[in-house]
Amino acid sequence: xxxxxxxxxxxxxxxxxxxxxxxxxxxxxxxxxxxxxxxxxxxxxxxxxxxxxxxxxxxxxxxxxxxxxxxxxxxxxxxxxxxxxxxxxxxxxxxxxxxxxxxxxxxxxxxxxxxxxxxxxxxxxxxxxxxxxxxxxxxxxxxxxxxxxxxxxxxxxxxxxxxxxxxxxxxxxxxxxxxxxxxxxxxxxxxxxxxxxxxxxxxxxxxxxxxxxxxxxxxxxxxxxxxxxxxxxxxxxxxxxxxxxxxxxxxxxxxxxxxxxxxxxxxxxxxxxxxxxxxxxxxxxx
Amino acid sequence: xxxxxxxxxxxxxxxxxxxxxxxxxxxxxxxxxxxxxxxxxxxxxxxxxxxxxxxxxxxxxxxxxxxxxxxxxxxxxxxxxxxxxxxxxxxxxxxxxxxxxxxxxxxxxxxxxxxxxxxxxxxxxxxxxxxxxxxxxxxxxxxxxxxxxxxxxxxxxxxxxxxxxxxxxxxxxxxxxxxxxxxxxxxxxxxxxxxxxxxxxxxxxxxxxxxxxxxxxxxxxxxxxxxxxxxxxxxxxxxxxxxxxxxxxxxxxxxxxxxxxxxxxxxxxxxxxxxxxxxxxxxxxx
Numbered sequence: 001x002x003x004x005x006x007x008x009x010x011x012x013x014x015x016x017x018x019x020x021x022x023x024x025x026x027x028x029x030x031x032x033x034x035x036x037x038x039x040x041x042x043x044x045x046x047x048x049x050x051x052x053x054x055x056x057x058x059x060x061x062x063x064x065x066x067x068x069x070x071x072x073x074x075x076x077x078x079x080x081x082x083x084x085x086x087x088x089x090x091x092x093x094x095x096x097x098x099x100x101x102x103x104x105x106x107x108x109x110x111x112x113x114x115x116x117x118x119x120x121x122x123x124x125x126x127x128x129x130x131x132x133x134x135x136x137x138x139x140x141x142x143x144x145x146x147x148x149x150x151x152x153x154x155x156x157x158x159x160x161x162x163x164x165x166x167x168x169x170x171x172x173x174x175x176x177x178x179x180x181x182x183x184x185x186x187x188x189x190x191x192x193x194x195x196x197x198x199x200x201x202x203x204x205x206x207x208x209x210x211x212x213x214x215x216x217x218x219x220x221x222x223x224x225x226x227x228x229x230x231x232x233x234x235x236x237x238x239x240x241x242x243x244x245x246x247x248x249x250x251x252x253x254x255x256x257x258x259x260x261x262x263x264x265x266x267x268x269x270x271x272x273x274x275x276x277x278x279x280x281x282x283x284x285x286x
Numbered sequence: 287x288x289x290x291x292x293x294x295x296x297x298x299x300x301x302x303x304x305x306x307x308x309x310x311x312x313x314x315x316x317x318x319x320x321x322x323x324x325x326x327x328x329x330x331x332x333x334x335x336x337x338x339x340x341x342x343x344x345x346x347x348x349x350x351x352x353x354x355x356x357x358x359x360x361x362x363x364x365x366x367x368x369x370x371x372x373x374x375x376x377x378x379x380x381x382x383x384x385x386x387x388x389x390x391x392x393x394x395x396x397x398x399x400x401x402x403x404x405x406x407x408x409x410x411x412x413x414x415x416x417x418x419x420x421x422x423x424x425x426x427x428x429x430x431x432x433x434x435x436x437x438x439x440x441x442x443x444x445x446x447x448x449x450x451x452x453x454x455x456x457x458x459x460x461x462x463x464x465x466x467x468x469x470x471x472x473x474x475x476x477x478x479x480x481x482x483x484x485x486x487x488x489x490x491x492x493x494x495x496x497x498x499x500x501x502x503x504x505x506x507x508x509x510x511x512x513x514x515x516x517x518x519x520x521x522x523x524x525x526x527x528x529x530x531x532x533x534x535x536x537x538x539x540x541x542x543x544x545x546x547x548x549x550x551x552x553x554x555x556x557x558x559x560x561x562x563x564x565x566x567x568x569x570x571x572x
Contacts, residue, residue: 106392
């Protein structure tokens with residue numbers, strides 16, 4: 001039985017220096033490792049930890065060999081520093097929610113403004129201001145932002161698509177009832193085969209927000225004899241929706257018919273394909 | 287020499303039906319393919335195209351075997367349909383830009399409102415309204431939104447970090463000039479080793495936007511003898527920035543010192559590690 005009083009000479013697994021080469025450096029054995037990876041210079045391990053912890057001064061680091069977590073002790077922090085750290089952490093935790101609040105507030109405030117502008121556009125500038133001044137402020141803050149929301153929701157109701165589908169489903173019956181309304185289709189196109197039918201977010205949003213202006217414009221063009229601004233704009237809006245709806249149904253139906261009547265052509269072959277084939281056969285047999 | 291007048295019997299490469307099985311169906315040879323993939327029913331190819339073109343009625347499709355692009359002809363569209371298609375395409379092309387405009391407008395309008403609220407907060411509600419009513423509207427529409435922009439830009443100047451770095455760089459010189467100001471550090475921590483030094487977007491934004499309110503509050507608390515609202519808020523703002531700066535520099539310097547003085551402990555071994563090692567050796571030899 002060999003009594004080992006002196007451990008074998010240490011060497012650092014980072015800088016490979018031995019005890020004899022640097023007699024001042026502090027040594028540490030931070031993990032379960034034995035043998036040649038047991039010892040490391042305190043300074044070398046610190047440098048290696050800095051590398052590992054990049055950007056995260058408090059993270060835990062383990063030995064890459066044996067997986068033991070290094071036990072790192074810090075000097076005690078004063079009460080002021082502890083307090084400042086808690087404040088810093090609380091601010092970091094709260095700030096994303098606060099930023100989200102800023103975004104929501106921005107959207108909300110713009111919706112309120114849009115609602116107010118729309119009220120003035122629809123009932124007239126002066127009367128609109130008058131109505132809003134007399135209204136309950138809380139009612140305004142709740143009611144005005146719902147105007148753009150309702151416009152967008154209304155724009156999302158795609159009643160023209162529904163009409164087109166209804167038409168297509170019952171077109172065969174229509175043909176039987178009213179002869180000559182259309183000839184039988186050569187085929188039924190695939191569902192998405194006639195025109196991009198996807199709902200575009202940007203188009204829905206812009207269409208909804210520009211609608212009161214268009215309604216006001218159409219009202220002034222078509223119903224200039226109506227004196228009430230509100231009535232004129234409402235009539236203009238209804239007229240615009242109907243005209244647009246009819247055009248859209250017509251357009252979609254035409255796109256459907258165009259897709260239904262598409263035809264795939266033969267590949268253009270040489271003058272006499274059957275003779276060519278015979279010639280090819282010949283050369284193959286020779 | 288065999289004269290081949292009749293081509294070999296066709297069969298459709300989709301439904302595998304031959305000419306004899308369906309004598310009415312229209313046949314098409316749409317690509318350069320010969321042999322068993324030359325012929326296909328017009329109806330089968332149309333179905334297959336619908337599958338391929340899902341959601342894109344106008345896209346080109348090629349033969350999966352020979353790569354020839356199929357030649358698809360559509361019935362001529364009327365002038366109205368052509369016009370409607372052009373309008374539809376133009377709207378689809380414009381709408382993303384219009385939606386971006388809506389977003390920019392929303393942010394801009396909120397910035398104008400924030401600027402106006404800030405002016406009223408800093409110079410007082412009544413005087414602020416007075417100033418803004420007398421100012422040129424164009425100047426207001428340009429000037430008010432720059433207030434939050436300048437606040438955010440100002441918040442992005444991290445002068446405290448610069449001071450901390452300066453301190454750390456010259457601390458050795460300070461130690462020589464003023465003995466006892468600090469003991470020499472055991473090590474210099476890695477650059478990001480002392481506290482998360484990353485710039486948080488949400489924190490910068492919220493800090494910048496809440497600054498006028500804090501300046502106004504600090505001004506009212508510390509300088510309540512100053513009668514001018516503008517002077518009080520400016521003094522409050524300066525005081526807040528200075529107090530916060532000093533605390534931040536102190537906190538960062540303390541974090542730096544804590545990281546510099548960290549120490550890694552030895553792994554706790556059993557009572558007499560050298561004897562244990564000897565025992566282990568024995569059992570290994572037995």
